[in-house]
Amino acid sequence: MVQTRSSVKQKGRYGKFGGQYVPETLMTALIELEAAYEEASQDPQFAEQLEYYLQDFVGRETPLYFAERLTEKIGGAKIYLKREDLNHTGAHKINNSIGQALLAIRMGKRKIVAETGAGQHGVATATACALFGLDCIIFMGKEDVRRQELNVFRMELLGAKVVSVEKGSGTLKDAVNDALRYWVTHVEDTHYILGSALGPHPFPRIVRDFQRVIGVETRRQILEKEGRLPDGVVACIGGGSNAIGMFHPFVEDEKVALYGVEAAGNGIETGLHAAAIAGGKEGVLHGAYMYILQDDDGFIQEAHSISAGLDYPAVGPEHCYLHEIGRAIYTSVTDAEALAGLRLLTETEGIIPALESAHAIQYAAELAKQMRADEVIVVCLSGRGDKDVQTVRDALGGGAV
Amino acid sequence: MNQVEKSIRSCIERGDKAFVPYIMAGDGGLDTLRDKVLFLQEKGATAIEIGIPFSDPVADGETIQQAGERALAEGVTLRSVLGKLQSFKEEVKPEMPLLIMSYLNPILAYGVDGFVQSLRDSGISGLIIPDLPLEESGLLQETLAANHIAFIQLVSLTSDQQRMAAITGQSSGFIYAVTVNGITGVRQGFDKALALHLTRLKSISPVPVLAGFGISTPAHVEELSTYTDGVIVGSAIVEAFHTGDTHKISRLIEASKGKETADH
Numbered sequence: 115m116v117q118t119r120s121s122v123k124q125k126g127r128y129g130k131f132g133g134q135y136v137p138e139t140l141m142t143a144l145i146e147l148e149a150a151y152e153e154a155s156q157d158p159q160f161a162e163q164l165e166y167y168l169q170d171f172v173g174r175e176t177p178l179y180f181a182e183r184l185t186e187k188i189g190g191a192k193i194y195l196k197r198e199d200l201n202h203t204g205a206h207k208i209n210n211s212i213g214q215a216l217l218a219i220r221m222g223k224r225k226i227v228a229e230t231g232a233g234q235h236g237v238a239t240a241t242a243c244a245l246f247g248l249d250c251i252i253f254m255g256k257e258d259v260r261r262q263e264l265n266v267f268r269m270e271l272l273g274a275k276v277v278s279v280e281k282g283s284g285t286l287k288d289a290v291n292d293a294l295r296y297w298v299t300h301v302e303d304t305h306y307i308l309g310s311a312l313g314p315h316p317f318p319r320i321v322r323d324f325q326r327v328i329g330v331e332t333r334r335q336i337l338e339k340e341g342r343l344p345d346g347v348v349a350c351i352g353g354g355s356n357a358i359g360m361f362h363p364f365v366e367d368e369k370v371a372l373y374g375v376e377a378a379g380n381g382i383e384t385g386l387h388a389a390a391i392a393g394g395k396e397g398v399l400h401g402a403y404m405y406i407l408q409d410d411d412g413f414i415q416e417a418h419s420i421s422a423g424l425d426y427p428a429v430g431p432e433h434c435y436l437h438e439i440g441r442a443i444y445t446s447v448t449d450a451e452a453l454a455g456l457r458l459l460t461e462t463e464g465i466i467p468a469l470e471s472a473h474a475i476q477y478a479a480e481l482a483k484q485m486r487a488d489e490v491i492v493v494c495l496s497g498r499g500d501k502d503v504q505t506v507r508d509a510l511g512g513g514a515v
Numbered sequence: 516m517n518q519v520e521k522s523i524r525s526c527i528e529r530g531d532k533a534f535v536p537y538i539m540a541g542d543g544g545l546d547t548l549r550d551k552v553l554f555l556q557e558k559g560a561t562a563i564e565i566g567i568p569f570s571d572p573v574a575d576g577e578t579i580q581q582a583g584e585r586a587l588a589e590g591v592t593l594r595s596v597l598g599k600l601q602s603f604k605e606e607v608k609p610e611m612p613l614l615i616m617s618y619l620n621p622i623l624a625y626g627v628d629g630f631v632q633s634l635r636d637s638g639i640s641g642l643i644i645p646d647l648p649l650e651e652s653g654l655l656q657e658t659l660a661a662n663h664i665a666f667i668q669l670v671s672l673t674s675d676q677q678r679m680a681a682i683t684g685q686s687s688g689f690i691y692a693v694t695v696n697g698i699t700g701v702r703q704g705f706d707k708a709l710a711l712h713l714t715r716l717k718s719i720s721p722v723p724v725l726a727g728f729g730i731s732t733p734a735h736v737e738e739l740s741t742y743t744d745g746v747i748v749g750s751a752i753v754e755a756f757h758t759g760d761t762h763k764i765s766r767l768i769e770a771s772k773g774k775e776t777a778d779h
């Protein structure tokens with residue numbers, strides 16, 4: 115693995131961010147996971163096995179597509195889309211679910227617990243469990259169950275048990291709480307497939323490594339197509355897994371600007387948003403030290419976004435570090451702007467992006483406008499929008515477009 | 516030796532076992548905190564663990580989660596609890612130490628130095644942080660020691676011999692032995708292997724060992740006190756205060772009196 119300056123220096127730390135803030139009951143499982151992952155990542159057979167499933171089951175590699183009409187319409191930098199929406203199950207989440215399911219099997223654990231927000235990680239994990247014959251239980255906030263009804267049914271079809279979490283805001287944060295509680299109670303035979311680059315060490319690293327395939331392919335593809343590296347790379351940030359997977363192979367390339375797009379919900383100034391870097395403070399949630407939306411007393415606040423997958427009040431520790439050292443730029447896009455981005459891509463390219471990815475599209479369109487025609491940017495199109503069609507329809511006021 | 520360990524040891528010398536009730540500060544309103552503390556003191560609690568409500572209590576089961584939500588709805592915070600405790604600290608006997616149980620983030624938001632100072636001002640003798648394992652405990656280790664506040668560590672059923680030794684070596688006051696894999700809450704019974712685990716833990720621990728999580732009946736108290744220096748009872752106390760069943764609390768405490776450690 116390439117040693118970059120964002121690599122772990124202190125164990126499980128990205129600068130001051132990260133760490134292992136969990137109940138003692140989970141520590142042994144985390145230590146075992148770290149050892150198992152260390153061993154797996156040195157084993158060529160594990161790499162081969164992962165490669166096989168990513169290629170023949172997930173459908174990698176995904177194309178790097180030149181969005182010509184979008185580029186023309188914007189009239190600035192050339193825009194490429196990394197088509198993670200074309201993965202089996204429709205988002206980048208499957209890269210991590212397959213990797214961690216293989217890891218769980220290696221550890222002799224055949225029961226899986228996971229949380230899900232948009233349902234994409236839940237569907238990807240339920241899919242991996244069906245593929246490998248593993249037991250699967252998914253925690254999902256009640257609000258997300260409502261917003262992503264079809265994904266709930268999809269998970270159930272795949273044989274997973276979906277538990278609706280009624281507590282708190284009924285979104286991703288509450289689903290993670292209950293998934294952690296479940297894991298503490300069943301830790302001896304169950305592996306927790308965390309869905310983003312979050313949580314206690316070694317999760318942020320494992321998830322990043324399984325998502326690095328996005329950036330590794332993009333780097334090779336853009337060199338083939340343009341003969342050079344891009345000027346900018348853009349990705350949306352929920353917990354940060356598609357973004358870190360995309361960014362990581364470019365971190366050492368100082369000339370490549372990295373842009374992470376958080377969800378500004380109703381607008382940062384309204385307080386109703388999910389932009390933890392823009393509007394949060396340092397603290398500890400779900401096992402890691404990161405930027406978190408919280409009040410003065412240290413109570414975690416609810417995040418707000420039209421996009422269930424970005425509705426999380428913190429950002430993974432490696433992004434916090436990239437922000438702190440100024441290597442990546444973090445910005446945000448509101449619900450309304452994301453909807454505009456979704457329509458823009460749909461109308462110009464015939465691709466309906468996930469609402470999460472629409473945040474990245476919208477920011478990339480603004481960015482491209484400020485850039486020259488001989489410059490190049492790549493957007494991580496993290497998922498397809500089928501799951502969001504109902505939400506978009508409601509947001510646009512029901513019937514006719 | 517700090518006050519927490521002293522109180523537990525003198526309780527054992529009297530031929531009793533330690534009984535540490537947990538209460539959720541602010542459940543029923545912050546004004547009930549004084550009454551609860553003084554009631555438990557009168558009934559013979561060895562020490563009292565005062566829980567701070569938190570928005571995301573991942574180590575807690577339904578009962579304590581709900582108590583926490585009720586307290587949060589009352590606007591209770593770490594700051595307001597410490598303030599309230601300071602207001603009646605003269606009424607709490609020095610030999611009946613108060614402990615704070617808080618998740619880490621409210622402490623970070625308070626600021627570590629200011630927090631430790633406030634613990635002193637409120638007469639707090641010990642601290643338990645359920646989401647701060649040994650690996651991260653350096654954050655508070657020195658400052659708590661310098662201020663003579665016991666930093667109570669948890670050992671779980673999943674902690675292996677090596678970790679047990681490392682954790683017991685670091686803990687002050689007592690060792691909090693988690694009796695189940697899981698979160699707090701009422702349970703029917705305990706794993707057969709538990710007795711062995713507790714006996715082993717007690718044999719290597721330089722500080723007293725108290726068992727907690729899932730202990731909810733006088734029979735549980737008696738059973739687990741056999742292998743340890745005493746128990747911590749959370750959900751059952753929280754529930755009893757909530758429903759007003761103070762009788763049950765007296766009976767639980769009674770069960771820890773006049774018990775000897777089993778010979779092994």
Ligand SMILES: Cc1ncc(COP(=O)(O)O)c(C=O)c1O
Pocket residue numbers: 205206207231232233234235309310311350351352353354355356357422423424468470471496497498
């Ligand atoms: C399509 C899509 N993109 C992005 C995200 C956000 O997650 P992350 O920041 O981990 O990539 C999600 C989460 O559900 C998603 O479904």
